[in-house]
Amino acid sequence: MKKSKMFGLVVQQAREEKKWTQQELADKMGIHVDEIIELENGNADPPMTEAAGYFFLLNISPDITMYEDNKEDVLRMNRLFRELQTLTPDQFDRVCRSASHIRQWRENHPNVITLDDYQNAIKNEAADK
Numbered sequence: 001m002k003k004s005k006m007f008g009l010v011v012q013q014a015r016e017e018k019k020w021t022q023q024e025l026a027d028k029m030g031i032h033v034d035e036i037i038e039l040e041n042g043n044a045d046p047p048m049t050e051a052a053g054y055f056f057l058l059n060i061s062p063d064i065t066m067y068e069d070n071k072e073d074v075l076r077m078n079r080l081f082r083e084l085q086t087l088t089p090d091q092f093d094r095v096c097r098s099a100s101h102i103r104q105w106r107e108n109h110p111n112v113i114t115l116d117d118y119q120n121a122i123k124n125e126a127a128d129k
Contacts, residue, residue: 003066005042007051010065010078012040014058017082029053059085 015025015036022040026033029050038044046054055062061081068074084092106112112121 002042004039004045006071006074007046007054007065008040008042008044009071010060010074011036011054011058013075014054014060014078014082015040017079018058025057028057 011025015022020028022036023033026036029036031050035044035046039046051062054060055065059082060078064074064077064081068077084095087095109121112118
């Protein structure tokens with residue numbers, strides 16, 4: 001998918017999450033609403049200075065938006081990015097530590113698929129201690 005189309009989808013998603021109309025976003029950006037419409041339709045590639053305004057106003061990650069290639073991943077990751085920004089620093093750290101711990105545990109237990117597998121793995125780990 002073209003980056004301009006991807007960027008337009010991300011802008012639209014973030015704008016709709018804020019419950020802003022296209023006109024409201026255009027007013028905040030200081031541009032004509034037709035530019036928002038063209039962008040969200042994937043028919044515009046704004047200059048970086050304008051793109052930076054979208055990143056700031058809509059809390060969009062430039063890194064995710066510019067370097068991920070899969071549309072679903074870009075939309076999902078940007079949504080998570082915005083949700084994570086609402087957490088306090090302690091909450092954010094707790095989420096990251098928890099996710100890292102669970103990911104590492106699952107990587108170390110690739111054969112644990114069912115609840116029974118999980119319960120047996122926990123029992124075996126407790127017996128080994």
